[in-house]
Amino acid sequence: MEIVINGPENEYVETFSxxxxxxxxxxxxxxxxIKGPLEAKFFVINDSLSSHQLSKFKNFFEKINIHILxxxxxxxxxxLAGKSLKIDSKFFKEKDIKNKLLLFNPK
Numbered sequence: 156m157e158i159v160i161n162g163p164e165n166e167y168v169e170t171f172s173x174x175x176x177x178x179x180x181x182x183x184x185x186x187x188x189i190k191g192p193l194e195a196k197f198f199v200i201n202d203s204l205s206s207h208q209l210s211k212f213k214n215f216f217e218k219i220n221i222h223i224l225x226x227x228x229x230x231x232x233x234x235l236a237g238k239s240l241k242i243d244s245k246f247f248k249e250k251d252i253k254n255k256l257l258l259f260n261p262k
Contacts, residue, residue, distance in 0.1 A: 157198045159259045160189060160221065168193060170260050186219070193221045197237075198256045199228040200249055206236035213240055227252045 160168045168189060195216055197204075204226075213223055226237040226244040229252060237244030247255070 156200075156202055156204070157256060157260070159196045159198065159256070160186070161194050161196070161224075161259070163192065165194075167260065183215075186221075189219075189221075194224040195221050196224050196259055197226040197228075198252055199226060199230060199233050200252050201229065202233070203230045204228075204233045204236055206239050209233075209236050209240055209242065213242065227255055 156173045158171045158173070160170070162168045169186075171186065197212075209226075216223055223242050226233065226242055227247055228234055228237075228244070229247060229249045231246065234244045234246045
């Protein structure tokens with residue numbers, strides 16, 4: 156899973172990659188030090204996020220003034236979990252998600 160953080164007018168700020176949600180807490184301080192208003196885009200490829208996990212992300216990001224703009228995934232459960240939390244969630248094939256990630260992440 157990768158999270159791309161963009162600033163106003165879609166300028167690139169930072170990308171965070173997670174092999175698992177265990178290392179999310181290690182990145183917490185780095186993310187919270189970024190000054191907002193910012194937007195986050197989730198790219199979830201061949202992985203599943205539950206509504207409980209997404210809810211934790213959403214609450215964390217709202218506390219530090221980051222809006223979750225969209226979730227791109229090739230996993231239907233992740234898409235449904237995002238939609239249940241009123242997060243714009245779009246289903247794409249793996250190749251298409253990787254191409255979108257390249258568009259949003261200049262590195």
